[in-house]
Structure formats: C-alpha cells, structure tokens
Amino acid sequence: MATQTVIHKNNVKTDKSGRIAQLKSNPMTEKEIAMETEGLYVYYGKKEAIKNVSLAFPKNGVTALIGPSGCGKSTYLRSLNRMNDEIENCRIEGSILYKGVDINSSMANVFEVRKQIGMVFQRPNPFAKSIYKNVAYGPTHHGVRNKNKIDKIVEDSLRKAALWDEVKDKLHQSALSLSGGQQQRLCIARAIAMNPEVLLLDEPASALDPVSTGKIEELIGELKKDYSIIIVTHNMQQAARISDNTAFFYMGEVVEYGETEQIFTNPHNEQTEQYISGNFG
Numbered sequence: 001m002a003t004q005t006v007i008h009k010n011n012v013k014t015d016k017s018g019r020i021a022q023l024k025s026n027p028m029t030e031k032e033i034a035m036e037t038e039g040l041y042v043y044y045g046k047k048e049a050i051k052n053v054s055l056a057f058p059k060n061g062v063t064a065l066i067g068p069s070g071c072g073k074s075t076y077l078r079s080l081n082r083m084n085d086e087i088e089n090c091r092i093e094g095s096i097l098y099k100g101v102d103i104n105s106s107m108a109n110v111f112e113v114r115k116q117i118g119m120v121f122q123r124p125n126p127f128a129k130s131i132y133k134n135v136a137y138g139p140t141h142h143g144v145r146n147k148n149k150i151d152k153i154v155e156d157s158l159r160k161a162a163l164w165d166e167v168k169d170k171l172h173q174s175a176l177s178l179s180g181g182q183q184q185r186l187c188i189a190r191a192i193a194m195n196p197e198v199l200l201l202d203e204p205a206s207a208l209d210p211v212s213t214g215k216i217e218e219l220i221g222e223l224k225k226d227y228s229i230i231i232v233t234h235n236m237q238q239a240a241r242i243s244d245n246t247a248f249f250y251m252g253e254v255v256e257y258g259e260t261e262q263i264f265t266n267p268h269n270e271q272t273e274q275y276i277s278g279n280f281g
C-alpha cells in the first residue's frame with residue numbers, strides 16, 4: 001500500500017525571512033487539504049496587495065483570516081474562487097491549488113470553480129426574487145430541470161442553513177421581506193444549493209445584530225461537518241469562537257498561521273500579539 005505523502009511544509013510555508021510559524025504539531029496529508037495557495041501574489045496595477053502567501057486549508061475545518069483593515073484579507077479570499085477576475089487591473093502570480101489543479105490554469109473552468117468554491121459576502125445580497133427562487137437559481141441555471149429534485153435541493157439547502165423552519169410557509173414571498181440575518185442565511189443556502197466543497201465567507205456577520213451573528217456562528221459550527229470554511233473576520237472574539245486555525249495577515253503577508261488557540265493564547269510573532277491585544281488595527 002502506498003504511504004500518504006505528508007506535506008511537511010503543510011499549512012503554511014516559511015517565507016524567505018523565516019517569519020511564518022508552521023503548524024508542525026499538526027501536519028496535513030494531501031487528502032486532508034481542501035485547497036491551498038503557493039507563493040501567491042495579487043496585484044492591483046502596480047500595487048502588491050498580497051505577497052508570497054502560501055497556506056493550506058484543512059477539509060472540514062474553519063480557518064479564520066484576520067488582520068488590520070487593508071492588509072489584504074478580502075483580496076486573498078476573493079482570489080480563492082477567482083472573484084478578482086472581475087476587477088480589471090487585478091493580476092495574480094503563484095498558484096491556487098484545488099483538487100490538484102491550479103484554478104487559474106487553462107484546465108480550470110471558472111463556473112465549476114465558483115460552483116465548488118462558493119462565496120458569501122459581507123452584506124446579504126439576495127436576488128429580488130422569492131426565497132425559493134433564490135435557492136433554486138443556481139441549480140436551475142446549471143441544468144437541473146426536475147421540479148421534485150429542485151424542491152429537494154431548496155429544502156435541504158434551507159435546512160442546512162438553519163432557515164427552513166422560519167421560511168417553509170412563505171417560500172414564494174420575496175427574499176427582501178426577510179430580516180438581514182435571515183437574508184444572510186438565505187445567501188448561505190444559495191451557496192450550499194450548488195453543492196460546493198469549500199465555502200468562503202467574507203465577514204458574513206459584520207452587518208448583523210448580535211442575535212443574528214450568534215445564529216451565523218452556530219451555523220458555521222454545523223456547516224463544517226459538510227464543508228471546508230474560510231472566513232474573513234474583523235471580530236477577534238468571533239475568530240476565537242468559531243475557527244480551528246487562524247492566519248494573521250499584515251501588509252499583504254501572512255505573518256503567522258496556527259491553531260486558533262495557539263494564536264490567541266501564545267502567539268509566536270510580536271505583530272500578532274500586538275494585534276490580538278488590540279494595540280493596532
């Protein structure tokens with residue numbers, strides 16, 4: 001039997017200056033990695049927004065990306081499912097590997113990439129359509145025609161997003177009639193309906209009240225059973241509560257990556273410590 005390759009460089013690789021902490025305590029095998037970036041640079045025109053970031057994300061884990069405003073968290077997250085393609089002067093170097101394929105290579109189909117690596121944004125952005133149609137939209141546009149099948153996808157996705165009980169009797173009402181927190185869970189259901197493997201969440205609770213935020217956090221804990229989750233958050237308590245691993249970004253670089261508990265209780269890097277103690281950002 002072939003032995004599995006252990007990726008010692010694993011969760012993060014040390015950069016030239018050797019500043020990046022590694023998760024040596026918990027190396028991942030190739031099979032345990034949902035996706036990874038290798039030497040990723042992202043430019044807006046001449047501006048280098050992401051510099052040499054190499055990170056591997058565990059399957060069925062929650063990874064939080066934290067760091068001060070403007071450090072590149074969203075740019076990095078968006079590059080993971082090619083959302084930066086939409087930005088005219090944005091250019092990428094390095095690789096983003098998903099299932100062994102670079103998502104920017106000619107072998108990758110951008111629609112498939114976005115289907116399998118779903119994204120939910122900071123502000124809930126449901127379509128101005130019914131709750132049902134919001135969830136059915138993706139599968140329908142990807143060729144699912146059978147009404148029973150679509151009904152099942154809608155129900156399953158809304159259940160997984162912990163919204164079914166609240167909307168099952170008003171599926172044909174406008175999604176815009178829902179509260180902000182419900183709209184955000186609807187957006188999560190919409191992403192889930194495409195049957196993704198990875199969910200990218202860009203500050204999904206930052207526009208919500210504390211009760212709705214709590215629901216989203218609880219939901220993330222449930223979702224990681226089925227999905228690999230990468231979340232950008234400004235809220236350090238939130239990162240500490242919901243994530244397994246945390247990457248601290250600073251000025252476009254990953255300064256430290258480790259198990260969340262270690263990052264928050266025993267950061268190895270001075271800048272990480274300053275940031276989590278609230279001294280800047």
Ligand SMILES: Nc1ncnc2c1ncn2[C@@H]1O[C@H](COP(=O)(O)OP(=O)(O)OP(=O)(O)O)[C@@H](O)[C@H]1O
Pocket residue numbers: 044047049067068069070071072073074075076087
């Ligand atoms: N479309 C764009 N064109 C040019 N520069 C951009 C663009 N988007 C982001 N930037 C710049 O890239 C850098 C990283 O921005 P990004 O939004 O990724 O940071 P962030 O850490 O997510 O910030 P925040 O926490 O405030 O959302 C910033 O200097 C920002 O001004």
